[in-house]
Amino acid sequence: xxxxxxxxxxxxxxxxxxxxxxxxxxxxxxxxxxxxxxxxxxxxxxxxxxxxxxxxxxxxxxxxxxxxxxxxxxxxxxxxxxxxxxxxxxxxxxxxxxxxxxxxxxxxxxxxxxxxxxxxxxxxxxxxxxxxxxxxxxxxxxxxxxxxxxxxxxxxxxxxxxxxxxxxxxxxxxxxxxxxxxxxxxxxxxxxxxxxxxxxxxxxxxxxxxxxxxxxxxxxxxxxxxxxxxxxxxxxxxxxx
Numbered sequence: 001x002x003x004x005x006x007x008x009x010x011x012x013x014x015x016x017x018x019x020x021x022x023x024x025x026x027x028x029x030x031x032x033x034x035x036x037x038x039x040x041x042x043x044x045x046x047x048x049x050x051x052x053x054x055x056x057x058x059x060x061x062x063x064x065x066x067x068x069x070x071x072x073x074x075x076x077x078x079x080x081x082x083x084x085x086x087x088x089x090x091x092x093x094x095x096x097x098x099x100x101x102x103x104x105x106x107x108x109x110x111x112x113x114x115x116x117x118x119x120x121x122x123x124x125x126x127x128x129x130x131x132x133x134x135x136x137x138x139x140x141x142x143x144x145x146x147x148x149x150x151x152x153x154x155x156x157x158x159x160x161x162x163x164x165x166x167x168x169x170x171x172x173x174x175x176x177x178x179x180x181x182x183x184x185x186x187x188x189x190x191x192x193x194x195x196x197x198x199x200x201x202x203x204x205x206x207x208x209x210x211x212x213x214x215x216x217x218x219x220x221x222x223x224x225x226x227x228x229x230x231x232x233x234x235x236x237x238x239x240x241x
Contacts, residue, residue, distance in 0.1 A: 030137040036127050037064040041117035046110035053108040061118040062098045068114025083194040162209045164199035166234050189224035
């Protein structure tokens with residue numbers, strides 16, 4: 001699949017903004033994979049809080065996030081939400097189902113106004129089989145998912161809740177950070193319950209530790225958006241505790 005239409009240069013440019021030079025796939029290979037979703041897919045829009053995949057619902061296809069954020073979570077036996085990952089622009093989901101066909105009880109919900117392109121799993125697998133060069137960007141996405149889940153496991157090695165919160169916030173800052181006058185803004189809304197479930201702590205304990213970091217003026221929060229005022233000081237807390 002080539003780039004003969006007027007939208008292709010813009011697509012390559014948008015992907016180049018998040019392309020890592022150490023990735024296996026080239027920007028053009030990634031853009032060609034995205035073109036499958038753009039040309040063959042069904043465009044869907046979601047308001048913040050709307051379900052993309054509802055509780056107990058089987059995936060209706062493979063989704064590419066063109067704009068927005070999508071939260072993936074499950075429900076614990078105690079009836080609480082357990083945040084698994086936040087998907088951002090230029091990512092596919094559900095990736096495990098796309099590759100293996102194995103379903104998991106994962107709920108996907110828009111965290112912001114979101115636009116996705118959806119193709120069927122058959123379209124996805126047909127393209128992968130007929131275009132083996134598309135496997136490189138897909139492997140990049142799979143490795144990134146593995147890295148994020150590995151970081152979550154490593155985070156749990158910290159003994160105190162405060163250390164785990166700081167580690168979690170630094171990881172989120174690396175993934176969603178936008179530099180502002182006040183510091184590094186994590187441009188993804190994070191509820192205290194989401195943070196607590198990610199670091200294996202109660203909501204009450206997580207809220208108390210977040211408040212302590214705010215009193216020290218290391219972070220601030222407004223409408224679930226957290227700003228890291230001093231990344232260096234936060235990192236030093238992990239070394240010194």
